[in-house]
Amino acid sequence: EYPYRPPLVFAFPAAPSAALVPDHPFVDHRTGRVHRTLPYLEGWSVPRSSLAGLVRSLVAALRMCHPLTTASFGFAAGDARTTRAGATPVEEERRRMHAVLVDELAARLGRDAAAFRGGVDEDIHAMSSMQAGLRTRGDAMGRAVRDLEEERTRLERAVTASLAHRGKLLAWLHKTSPAPDPGVALAPHAAAGRGDAPRWLESKAAELAADDAIDTLGRALENGELSFQEYIKRVKILAREQFFHCYAASKST
Structure with missing residues (x-):
């Protein structure tokens, strides 16, 4: 309630014969109540607003758009002014119609201004x-991007750790695996027939060459000369070929 809400303001004509203008932008012609469309009432806030400021704003608004009709000023006063000015009844009627049209135009302009102000306020609220x-969505997208960056960093660290462990395993295998003796490996096949010996030697050589190629690819991966995807692709191809050569060598014995 008042003073936290704007007070109720009424405007009544002083003369009994006076009447309020219909469709006035600020005053209801039936009850005389001043509408909330008055800028001072619309922007009422404590402690900035006061009754003195309301009166000044109301006087300025009603002076710009008078709430009384022209005919309500009284025929006697109008006749006296006409007599003093020496105007004819036609001129007086013309002036009266001009005043009525001006009041109507001012009322319409006031209504349009109030409607425009309401539309602007709604647009501002919607925007x-x-x-x-949009700010909430932007914050969510920012958090998602940061999470993806953290996940990418974790994956890179995991791949680096896996490569380091693989290098250690390869070094351990090379260190613990005994070197094959060519004489022992070829001895069982020395007595083989002349038709199977060349094929066995070819398959065995291809198998050992595949081993060397896989080792070379492993060193290239450790040195960063080869990507992990390319390494896996080539190792799969070499392992498949090595399997077939190993199978062919076993059939040649």
């Missing part, structure tokens, strides 16, 4: 709500 929604 503010949209801006808040």
Whole structure:
């Protein structure tokens, strides 16, 4: 309630014969109540607003758009002014119609201004709500991007750790695996027939060459000269070929 809400303001004509203008932008012609469309009432806030400021704003608004009709000033006064000015009844009627039209135009302009102000306020509210929604979405997208960056960093660290462990395993295998003796490996096949010996030697050589190629690819991966995807692709091809050569060598014995 008052003073936290704007007070109720009424405007009544002083003369009993006076009447209020219908469709006035600020005053209801039936009750005389001043509408909330008055800028001072619309922007009422404590402690900035006061009754003195309301009166000044009301006087300025009603002076710009008078709430009384021209005919309500009284025929006697009008006749006296006409007599003093020496104007004819036609001129007086013309002036009266001009005043009525001006009042009607002012009333319409006031209504249009009030409607435009209401539309602007609604647009501002809608744009503010949209801006808040966009800001929320932007924050969510920022968090998602940061999470993806952290996940990428974790994956890179995991791949680096896996490569380091693989290098250690390869070094351990080379260190613990005994070197094959060519004489022992070829001895069982020395007595083989002349038709199977060349094929066995060819298959065995291809198998050992595949081993060397896989080792070379492993060193290239450790040195960063080869990507992990390319390494896996080539190792699969070499392992498949090595399997077939090993199978062919076993059939040649």
